[in-house]
Amino acid sequence: xxxxxxxxxxxxxxxxxxxxxxxxxxxxxxxxxxxxxxxxxxxxxxxxxxxxxxxxxxxxxxxxxxxxxxxxxxxxxxxxxxxxxxxxxxxxxxxxxxxxxxxxxxxxxxxxxxxxxxxxxxxxxxxxxxxxxxxxxxxxxxxxxxxxxxxxxxxxxxxxxxxxxxxxxx
Amino acid sequence: xxxxxxxxxxxxxxxxxxxxxxxxxxxxxxxxxxxxxxxxxxxxxxxxxxxxxxxxxxxxxxxxxxxxxxxxxxxxxxxxxxxxxxxxxxxxxxxxxxxxxxxxxxxxxxxxxxxxxxxxxxxxxxxxxxxxxxxxxxxxxxxxxxxxxxxxxxxxxxxxxxxxxxxxxxxxxxxxxxxxxxxxxxxxxxxxxxxxxxxxxxxxxxxxxxxxxxxxxxxxxxxxxxxxxxxxxxxxxxxxxxxxxxxxxxxxxxxxxxxxxxxxxxxxxxxxxxxxxxxxxxxxxxxxxxx
Numbered sequence: 001x002x003x004x005x006x007x008x009x010x011x012x013x014x015x016x017x018x019x020x021x022x023x024x025x026x027x028x029x030x031x032x033x034x035x036x037x038x039x040x041x042x043x044x045x046x047x048x049x050x051x052x053x054x055x056x057x058x059x060x061x062x063x064x065x066x067x068x069x070x071x072x073x074x075x076x077x078x079x080x081x082x083x084x085x086x087x088x089x090x091x092x093x094x095x096x097x098x099x100x101x102x103x104x105x106x107x108x109x110x111x112x113x114x115x116x117x118x119x120x121x122x123x124x125x126x127x128x129x130x131x132x133x134x135x136x137x138x139x140x141x142x143x144x145x146x147x148x149x150x151x152x153x154x155x156x157x158x159x160x161x162x163x164x165x166x167x168x169x170x
Numbered sequence: 171x172x173x174x175x176x177x178x179x180x181x182x183x184x185x186x187x188x189x190x191x192x193x194x195x196x197x198x199x200x201x202x203x204x205x206x207x208x209x210x211x212x213x214x215x216x217x218x219x220x221x222x223x224x225x226x227x228x229x230x231x232x233x234x235x236x237x238x239x240x241x242x243x244x245x246x247x248x249x250x251x252x253x254x255x256x257x258x259x260x261x262x263x264x265x266x267x268x269x270x271x272x273x274x275x276x277x278x279x280x281x282x283x284x285x286x287x288x289x290x291x292x293x294x295x296x297x298x299x300x301x302x303x304x305x306x307x308x309x310x311x312x313x314x315x316x317x318x319x320x321x322x323x324x325x326x327x328x329x330x331x332x333x334x335x336x337x338x339x340x341x342x343x344x345x346x347x348x349x350x351x352x353x354x355x356x357x358x359x360x361x362x363x364x365x366x367x368x369x370x371x372x373x374x375x376x377x378x379x380x381x382x383x384x385x386x387x388x389x390x391x392x393x394x395x396x397x398x399x400x401x402x403x404x405x406x407x408x409x410x411x412x413x414x415x416x417x418x419x420x421x422x423x424x425x426x427x428x429x430x431x432x433x434x435x436x437x438x439x440x441x442x443x444x445x446x447x448x449x450x451x452x453x454x455x456x457x458x459x460x461x
Contacts, residue, residue, distance in 0.1 A: 014218070021306070022219045023226050025295035028433055033297035051177045058184045062191075066211035068219065068306035069296050069340040071332060074204050075191030082184045086177070114299050121301065124196060128301040128347040130368045141299060 008163045013060045016040040031140035039148040041085045042106040043156035050089025057085025080116045084109045103149045110145025114138045216338030220308045223293040287439035303346035310337040318400040320441040326406035326429030345370050345432050352393030373426040
């Protein structure tokens with residue numbers, strides 16, 4: 001079960017990062033890129049709880065930090081997504097919650113991630129951070145994350161129930 | 171209770187691991203202890219990004235064209251106006267071109283500026299939330315790409331390669347806030363430093379000579395680096411949009427509109443070498459005219 005779960009989550013995460021950097025990021029979105037990888041981390045946290053959420057967040061963040069064309073500080077996204085995965089898993093330990101709550105929480109996480117990335121960048125002396133863009137970017141990322149959550153969260157839950165039914169005792 | 175304790179322990183381990191990575195990366199810089207990790211990830215994810223782009227690029231192009239429907243008319247008007255101006259320019263350019271060609275031939279410069287280009291496709295773009303302007307392209311060390319090569323597209327200079335995997339490379343775009351390149355005003359040959367601002371439509375140029383004459387509409391080209399790395403000389407960068415500071419002030423800064431559009435990237439070229447087939451010739455003194 002553990003192996004099947006790891007393979008499932010691993011493939012979801014890799015797919016999410018690839019779609020985000022290769023398909024979503026090149027398109028002309030307003031203010032921010034839809035944070036698909038973050039939404040998948042949120043969905044996994046909702047389904048499997050805070051431990052799996054934190055580990056998934058760490059792995060996803062590491063891939064985002066390392067896969068081309070990333071040039072930022074390695075570990076920054078990993079730190080932020082670890083905390084997001086853990087937090088959402090804690091808030092949310094049973095998996096059957098109504099969609100308005102999952103959507104709102106994912107949107108919140110999307111916004112928080114932008115502010116956290118900017119703050120961490122500023123703290124580490126990254127000259128790229130442009131604070132005047134952060135408000136619009138936060139709003140945009142939150143909206144995109146919320147909209148993606150409407151589809152991704154039920155989808156991840158459904159796939160997880162299919163692949164690892166043992167994790168969901170009735 | 172035990173579960174919560176275990177969860178907190180795991181969280182603490184992961185947070186510590188992240189912070190360790192951040193510290194290692196900040197201390198090491200390029201070529202630091204994390205470089206093997208970056209290379210390995212590039213080797214795995216490069217081909218995957220390549221594949222997903224190849225499968226889905228028609229979809230992306232469709233979305234692009236739909237989202238631009240609104241400004242088509244505006245674009246047509248702008249293009250027509252530009253066409254008019256270009257026609258005038260073309261009509262008067264013949265004389266200049268002939269002169270330039272003669273001079274080039276004299277100095278052997280024609281051979282000097284010939285460059286070899288490896289074409290490549292953009293296969294991934296850094297998410298806007300990262301604030302970095304970088305793209306991944308589907309050409310790497312097996313195609314002869316090395317770190318620190320100029321990347322151009324039809325419009326002009328786009329950026330330079332900053333890391334190279336076996337079959338993908340990462341390009342730092344000119345508009346990235348950490349990017350700088352030596353620039354030269356095409357008309358007056360004044361030199362300056364062109365820096366990115368993090369905005370896709372704006373570069374700034376700091377002129378070295380505070381008394382330099384600089385006008386809106388002036389063209390800025392690359393100054394060139396030693397051995398053509400990372401920047402080969404003479405590639406158009408952008409056009410002066412506005413100038414701040416008066417002549418004589420310590421810092422005169424010109425705002426440039428980059429020629430290469432960082433938001434619409436598909437095919438790019440990497441300058442792999444600058445051919446220099448023969449040594450620079452000597453221009454003999456003109457023979458005295460026979461009477």
